Amino acid sequence: MDKNLFFILAFCLLLHGANAQLKIGFYNSSCPQAESIIERVVRLRFRNDPSVTPALLRMHFHDCFVRGCDASILVNSTRTKSAEKDAGPNETVRNYDLIDAAKAQLEAVCPATVSCADIITLATRDAVALSGGPHYKVPTGRRDGLVSNVEDVNLPSPALTVPEAFAFFGPKGFTLVDMVALFGGHSVGVSHCAFFQDRISDFQGTGRPDPTMDPRLAETLLKRCGTQSRPLNRDPTVFLDQGTGSVFDNQFYGQIRSRRAILKIDQELALDPSTARIVSIFASNRTAFNQIFERAMIKMSKIQVLVGNAGEIRKKCSVFNPRPKGKRG
Numbered sequence: 001m002d003k004n005l006f007f008i009l010a011f012c013l014l015l016h017g018a019n020a021q022l023k024i025g026f027y028n029s030s031c032p033q034a035e036s037i038i039e040r041v042v043r044l045r046f047r048n049d050p051s052v053t054p055a056l057l058r059m060h061f062h063d064c065f066v067r068g069c070d071a072s073i074l075v076n077s078t079r080t081k082s083a084e085k086d087a088g089p090n091e092t093v094r095n096y097d098l099i100d101a102a103k104a105q106l107e108a109v110c111p112a113t114v115s116c117a118d119i120i121t122l123a124t125r126d127a128v129a130l131s132g133g134p135h136y137k138v139p140t141g142r143r144d145g146l147v148s149n150v151e152d153v154n155l156p157s158p159a160l161t162v163p164e165a166f167a168f169f170g171p172k173g174f175t176l177v178d179m180v181a182l183f184g185g186h187s188v189g190v191s192h193c194a195f196f197q198d199r200i201s202d203f204q205g206t207g208r209p210d211p212t213m214d215p216r217l218a219e220t221l222l223k224r225c226g227t228q229s230r231p232l233n234r235d236p237t238v239f240l241d242q243g244t245g246s247v248f249d250n251q252f253y254g255q256i257r258s259r260r261a262i263l264k265i266d267q268e269l270a271l272d273p274s275t276a277r278i279v280s281i282f283a284s285n286r287t288a289f290n291q292i293f294e295r296a297m298i299k300m301s302k303i304q305v306l307v308g309n310a311g312e313i314r315k316k317c318s319v320f321n322p323r324p325k326g327k328r329g
């Protein structure tokens with residue numbers, strides 16, 4: 001190849017590469033209303049149902065930790081192919097319809113422009129602020145993935161130890177401090193009894209509750225959930241933050257310091273020597289928690305993102321765009 005042509009080509013690739021990244025206000029000119037349309041959809045929903053915040057936070061986490069933040073969690077399974085939605089941990093992820101509603105409004109104003117991955121990211125950011133959490137500027141420009149496999153879902157179990165949990169977070173670029181801040185997501189929302197039932201009665205075959213749990217809490221939960229061998233019929237839910245379960249604040253950390261965590265992993269954060277001090281700082285300093293949480297959420301929103309011409313901009317978030325030719329993974 002001609003040497004000059006080579007350099008011109010290389011330079012173009014470089015420019016293109018430099019362009020292809022997430023930016024604050026990526027839709028400023030292509031769809032100036034994008035962020036305000038999403039904010040409005042979330043605000044109207046929040047008014048009737050403040051649990052939209054935990055629903056979106058968990059959806060965002062489950063999306064980003066499986067194949068990156070590419071909206072692969074939104075894709076419906078088909079007759080021949082089970083998507084991420086069908087994995088056990090996604091059973092209780094909700095509010096897919098809110099993403100679809102925002103997408104429909106965006107398609108009407110700026111067709112084929114705003115990705116479903118960005119809708120999840122922005123909607124989560126807005127919901128957190130509505131629940132009392134920090135409002136952060138999050139970069140956009142994510143593209144939607146072309147693959148969603150049920151077998152790819154490998155999310156951590158709530159019975160993990162802190163080192164085991166960090167084995168999930170560390171390789172994705174998070175520090176221990178980031179990880180503890182991300183668990184602050186559990187400041188809002190609920191858990192079904194099934195995820196902690198083993199802690200409240202016959203813990204590890206001892207015939208007694210988990211000794212790391214406040215006995216009064218174990219008693220309350222036992223009344224609500226039933227025992228492990230005789231759980232109550234409909235798997236009920238309890239707030240993960242026993243202080244202010246629907247407000248996004250730092251009280252979750254105070255609760256877990258008082259042995260009032262619902263999930264085993266949440267309790268471990270307060271007990272493990274590697275994280276106890278971080279928990280105590282977050283418990284006493286809401287500003288510090290908010291700052292680190294923001295930073296960690298922005299980091300999470302950048303995991304393995306598709307940018308530039310990679311992936312696609314889905315027209316409907318629950319189905320891949322039709323492809324006349326070729327295959328999908």
Ligand code: HEM
Binds near residue numbers: 053093158159182191
């Ligand atoms: C090792 C990491 C984690 C584990 C094992 C874990 C586990 C769980 C479990 C078992 C539930 C209860 C689900 C249910 O019963 O429906 C839950 C709920 C929740 N998780 Fe996590 N989680 C982790 C990390 C995170 C992170 C990083 C976030 C977000 C930043 C998050 C946000 C939430 C929220 C908001 C809920 C409440 C959902 C609702 O009310 O619908 N979790 N988590």
Ligand SMILES: *[C@@H]1O[C@H](CO)[C@@H](O)[C@H](O)[C@H]1NC(C)=O
Binds near residue numbers: 023024025026027028
């Ligand atoms: C979009 O506008 C905001 C606010 O004026 C600005 O901070 C941001 O840098 C802009 N982004 C782009 C990509 O133009």
Ligand SMILES: *[C@@H]1O[C@H](CO)[C@@H](O)[C@H](O)[C@H]1NC(C)=O
Binds near residue numbers: 285287291
């Ligand atoms: C709380 O954290 C903020 C932000 O990190 C810091 O500037 C402030 O000094 C801390 N406050 C106290 C009382 O430690």
Ligand SMILES: *[C@@H]1O[C@H](CO)[C@@H](O)[C@H](O)[C@H]1NC(C)=O
Binds near residue numbers: 076316319
């Ligand atoms: C995907 O599944 C949901 C829930 O079953 C449904 O409401 C939605 O219409 C489906 N999407 C498409 C494009 O068929």
Ligand SMILES: CC(=O)N[C@H]1CO[C@H](CO)[C@@H](O)[C@@H]1O
Binds near residue numbers: 086087088091
């Ligand atoms: C919304 C959704 O598709 N949830 C599915 C998650 O996976 C379970 C099976 O593990 C299905 O029963 C749910 O329907």
